[in-house]
Amino acid sequence: MDLSTLSYQKFVQFALEQTKLRTTLTPLPSQEKFKSLKANDNKSVLNAISFCAPKIRLLRSLTIEDSQSMLVLDFAAFSKPEYDAPIFCANAFTTPSRSIVVLDLNPLYDVTIHPDYKEKYYKKLMPLSEKYSELLPWGGKLTSESLKFFSPIVIWTTVASSQLVHDVLFSAFVDYFKAWLELIDEATDEKDESLVLLNREAQHKYLTWRAEKDPGYSILKKLFGETLAKDLVRQFLFDGVDSLGSKTFLDYFPEYRLENGTVNKKRSMVGKSYETRPWNSAGEFIAD
């Protein structure tokens, strides 16, 4: 399809407007640093924004739009470590033929081993996973390791690009972002410093995973060159990876260690799995 009628700007604008209705956003230094970022191809249009708010450590968005070849949305929002709230995650990669999408409130703690966390945040949101299951169906096998960062309401899809899919995706983005804002509104700050520490480490582990293994990296490298792409990933997209903790990728994910001590470049050690949605509509894990 012709991408020139589609844009992810409306998604970002909606999120900013909704957030401003509830809290005060303050621009972060990383926004200033990356706002005049330019791509090597001289045609992709970029938009990079980043903010914090009293309960929000980082709300950032990167869009890359070239109507001839691709539209990219990478939007995420992280609470301050005083809150154990999920991470808002909206990633979309759209070409004239297909759209690859992950939309989720990524859990801070793996829901398959923390049922209390699942109960606390996802029980009442489960209807969302059904609402879009027809038009944005499960995308098939994915990197197995990614699944522990996903929630039972995750939308993971790879579908033919169309205006309808784009509109449905916007509607889903609206629902999921409002749900996230609601959770942030309701969140009360943790007073127990040892639990705040756990929250901080959980965010750091997530950032470490994504800064190392995000599937978008090869495209960022092509557009910006290796050095800038790395800075973009570590200082903008996953800001906090170098400050929220001191553990390394191999401390968190030792199975990726090669004999010479470096990180295995493979995305998955286990391989891809989960051909179908591994949660049922009650949020129970149904894959083995």
Ligand code: BLA
């Ligand atoms: C593919 N993106 C994918 C896949 C997933 C994600 C699961 C399928 C391949 C796989 O299983 O690894 C997304 N994975 C995620 C997310 C998390 C995760 C969000 O673990 C969070 C924890 N995608 C982007 C951006 C670009 C992009 C910004 O978000 C480009 C700049 C591209 N994603 C992209 C491409 C593919 C892809 C090109 C298909 C090619 C591939 O699989 O490598």
